[in-house]
Amino acid sequence: MSRFACVLVEHFDAAAIERCEPALRERPLAILNPRVDRPNVGREGGPTARIMTTIEANTAAREHGVRPGMTETEARARCPMLLTRPWVEEYVASARHALLEAALAVSPRIEDGGAGLAYVDTIGLERLIGDPAAIGRRLVHQVRAIGLIPRVGLAASRTAARMAAVNGSGAVTIIPPGRERATLAKVSIATLDLAPELIATLGRWGVRTLGELAALPREGLAARLGPPGLRAHDLALGLDRDPFRPWTPPPFWEEAQGLEWEIDSLGVLAGVLETVLERLCRRLAAVSLVADSLEIRLGLASGGHHARAVSLAYPMSEVKPMLTLAVLDLEAHPPPAAVTRVTISAHPIRTQAGQGGLWQPPAPAPRDLVTVLARLAALVGADNLGSPVLVDSHRSDAFTMLAFSPPSDAAASLDHRASAGGIISSHSPRAEGPEPPAGPGRRLALRRMRPARRVEVETVGERPVRVEARLVVASAGPWRASGEWWDREAWARDEWDVVLGDGALCRLARDRLVGHWYLDGFYD
Amino acid sequence: MGDRLAPVRGEITEIVGGLSSGRTSHLLACLGEVVGRGETAALVDTEEIFDPGSAAEAGIDLRRLLWVRCGSNREVALRAADMLVRCPGFALVALDLGERVPRLPTTMAFRLKFAVRRTDVALLIVGRRRLTGSSAALAVETFREGIEWAGPGPTPTRLARVRTTTRVLRARRGASGRPPSSWWSA
Numbered sequence: 217m218s219r220f221a222c223v224l225v226e227h228f229d230a231a232a233i234e235r236c237e238p239a240l241r242e243r244p245l246a247i248l249n250p251r252v253d254r255p256n257v258g259r260e261g262g263p264t265a266r267i268m269t270t271i272e273a274n275t276a277a278r279e280h281g282v283r284p285g286m287t288e289t290e291a292r293a294r295c296p297m298l299l300t301r302p303w304v305e306e307y308v309a310s311a312r313h314a315l316l317e318a319a320l321a322v323s324p325r326i327e328d329g330g331a332g333l334a335y336v337d338t339i340g341l342e343r344l345i346g347d348p349a350a351i352g353r354r355l356v357h358q359v360r361a362i363g364l365i366p367r368v369g370l371a372a373s374r375t376a377a378r379m380a381a382v383n384g385s386g387a388v389t390i391i392p393p394g395r396e397r398a399t400l401a402k403v404s405i406a407t408l409d410l411a412p413e414l415i416a417t418l419g420r421w422g423v424r425t426l427g428e429l430a431a432l433p434r435e436g437l438a439a440r441l442g443p444p445g446l447r448a449h450d451l452a453l454g455l456d457r458d459p460f461r462p463w464t465p466p467p468f469w470e471e472a473q474g475l476e477w478e479i480d481s482l483g484v485l486a487g488v489l490e491t492v493l494e495r496l497c498r499r500l501a502a503v504s505l506v507a508d509s510l511e512i513r514l515g516l517a518s519g520g521h522h523a524r525a526v527s528l529a530y531p532m533s534e535v536k537p538m539l540t541l542a543v544l545d546l547e548a549h550p551p552p553a554a555v556t557r558v559t560i561s562a563h564p565i566r567t568q569a570g571q572g573g574l575w576q577p578p579a580p581a582p583r584d585l586v587t588v589l590a591r592l593a594a595l596v597g598a599d600n601l602g603s604p605v606l607v608d609s610h611r612s613d614a615f616t617m618l619a620f621s622p623p624s625d626a627a628a629s630l631d632h633r634a635s636a637g638g639i640i641s642s643h644s645p646r647a648e649g650p651e652p653p654a655g656p657g658r659r660l661a662l663r664r665m666r667p668a669r670r671v672e673v674e675t676v677g678e679r680p681v682r683v684e685a686r687l688v689v690a691s692a693g694p695w696r697a698s699g700e701w702w703d704r705e706a707w708a709r710d711e712w713d714v715v716l717g718d719g720a721l722c723r724l725a726r727d728r729l730v731g732h733w734y735l736d737g738f739y740d
Numbered sequence: 741m742g743d744r745l746a747p748v749r750g751e752i753t754e755i756v757g758g759l760s761s762g763r764t765s766h767l768l769a770c771l772g773e774v775v776g777r778g779e780t781a782a783l784v785d786t787e788e789i790f791d792p793g794s795a796a797e798a799g800i801d802l803r804r805l806l807w808v809r810c811g812s813n814r815e816v817a818l819r820a821a822d823m824l825v826r827c828p829g830f831a832l833v834a835l836d837l838g839e840r841v842p843r844l845p846t847t848m849a850f851r852l853k854f855a856v857r858r859t860d861v862a863l864l865i866v867g868r869r870r871l872t873g874s875s876a877a878l879a880v881e882t883f884r885e886g887i888e889w890a891g892p893g894p895t896p897t898r899l900a901r902v903r904t905t906t907r908v909l910r911a912r913r914g915a916s917g918r919p920p921s922s923w924w925s926a
Contacts, residue, residue: 577831
């Protein structure tokens with residue numbers, strides 16, 4: 217059984233750009249970085265020259281002879297249709313994290329081998345996935361899902377697995393146990409990460425392949441080359457002497473996009489946000505994670521940054537609701553200057569899927585609900601939206617608002633209903649009969665006036681007889697209430713239910729502390 | 741509300757009436773029925789008149805009720821209702837327009853009608869007068885028939901209950917017959 221798998225993405229800097237712009241994948245692409253040449257070193261203030269140099273080229277460009285280290289002019293001379301992109305650190309960092317996370321979806325023990333390289337401990341995976349070929353195919357599938365094209369090698373050691381990935385002809389290459397030395401014998405020593413001086417020395421000795429290096433006497437190598445020589449010998453034998461350093465994912469996952477132009481319109485910015493979120497969501501989906509919050513950082517043309525934290529109403533990995541929430545948040549809090557860079561971080565969590573009850577009534581899908589709530593919050597304000605909760609107080613109209621989050625089980629509502637004594641049957645004879653007993657479920661509603669309107673009331677004794685020149689034809693009261701007399705918020709009032717001459721049935725309240733009359737609302 | 745006058749999913753129902761005619765009590769009863777079945781409802785409250793205390797006394801599970809307060813802005817209220825009826829999963833979206841019901845373009849009324857049909861949401865509109873015209877499947881008007889007072893002596897000390905009745909103004913699916921009366925306890 218193979219002990220390790222090596223996931224390798226060739227020409228990684230170019231692959232990271234292709235991941236952000238998939239259309240570049242089939243075309244010759246070179247990644248450029250400015251190199252500063254100082255022809256007049258030693259003279260202060262001497263002129264410097266910025267030469268764009270190729271630091272990476274994809275396979276299509278290499279077929280035309282483009283190699284890292286060439287100047288842009290030289291590369292274009294070899295490949296006239298060459299496309300170039302500047303090197304962006306965020307792209308490479310995001311792709312590197314994405315590669316590691318994709319490997320993590322297959323095995324809990326992985327090691328970061330550098331940009332474009334991940335080692336996977338495959339012990340125990342045969343029970344979950346199958347033979348080494350199946351494990352290799354799973355790794356390829358996971359890495360392709362995040363937009364990178366990998367090659368996978370499986371062998372008993374990390375070094376052998378990497379050699380298999382580098383030199384293999386297919387997407388998955390497997391070195392059977394015990395065949396490492398024979399398989400690696402013809403591989404060039406240039407594929408090992410050895411110091412150039414060491415490779416030059418071995419070259420002078422006529423050692424060109426790993427097999428020739430492995431055949432050298434170990435004691436002699438130690439005497440002539442020291443520890444680097446012994447390490448090279450171990451690598452040639454396919455042995456790992458370095459400890460396995462497991463990689464753990466950071467608490468936030470990040471994707472970024474550098475812009476070649478400044479964006480000052482939210483509509484255009486939304487397109488960029490969607491692109492970045494798509495990459496982020498693909499990464500989350502590849503490892504069966506969801507995000508419960510987003511952090512958006514916008515680099516501004518003014519040199520500053522605009523950061524927004526968007527908390528998602530429910531953990532999600534869908535682009536559309538995330539984009540809606542992000543755009544609505546940026547509409548409410550727009551960046552103060554044009555945007556030149558977009559970075560989005562997601563805080564990932566793992567959720568377990570649940571199944572609703574068979575008789576559970578349908579409810580708004582969380583994705584739809586969070587979207588409509590965000591739109592409504594933008595329309596009426598977040599404070600004017602939610603579920604009312606009564607406050608434990610005798611004060612009239614004492615309530616607070618909570619974020620709308622209906623309970624997921626229908627039984628909870630039915631229990632609530634039963635405890636309130638408010639079961640209403642649509643077949644109840646109460647609805648038809650002229651003299652039904654008015655149960656708690658058929659309560660007279662009060663249309664509240666907010667705030668309660670102060671009115672002028674004429675009284676006879678304490679009973680109201682005229683409300684702002686409107687005759688009171690019937691009244692009942694007072695209903696006396698008071699509270700918080702132990703505090704500075706003390707209140708005391710007499711409530712009256714009155715019928716006015718125009719037929720309106722309303723509730724009046726007299727503030728006993730100041731003597732004012734208020735119209736609380738109308739019964740309706 | 742009896743079955744005959746209850747809002748139907750996928751259709752628009754209107755309750756109109758004057759102040760103290762019982763329309764808001766009918767609205768609460770509809771919300772209570774829906775929420776009592778474990779379903780989710782929304783109330784677009786144009787004039788912010790909703791009284792959570794009355795609703796709780798009517799047995800409404802307020803956790804399942806989304807309350808949208810519109811600050812007396814009728815245009816905002818209509819837009820909020822339009823958004824909500826496009827969200828599948830709400831069993832009932834109630835729009836309380838209060839005393840000043842705006843003129844609604846016919847195109848907007850049809851838009852609401854097709855939206856509720858597509859998402860299978862019941863849209864209940866409450867106001868002084870009708871809003872959606874022929875787009876409503878059912879329209880009823882409420883009237884107050886009587887008031888009962890209570891108290892230990894000859895002078896009443898509290899409002900006991902109110903009796904209301906309804907008249908069908910428009911019914912696409914025959915809702916004829918004796919108009920039902922309802923008692924509402926204070």
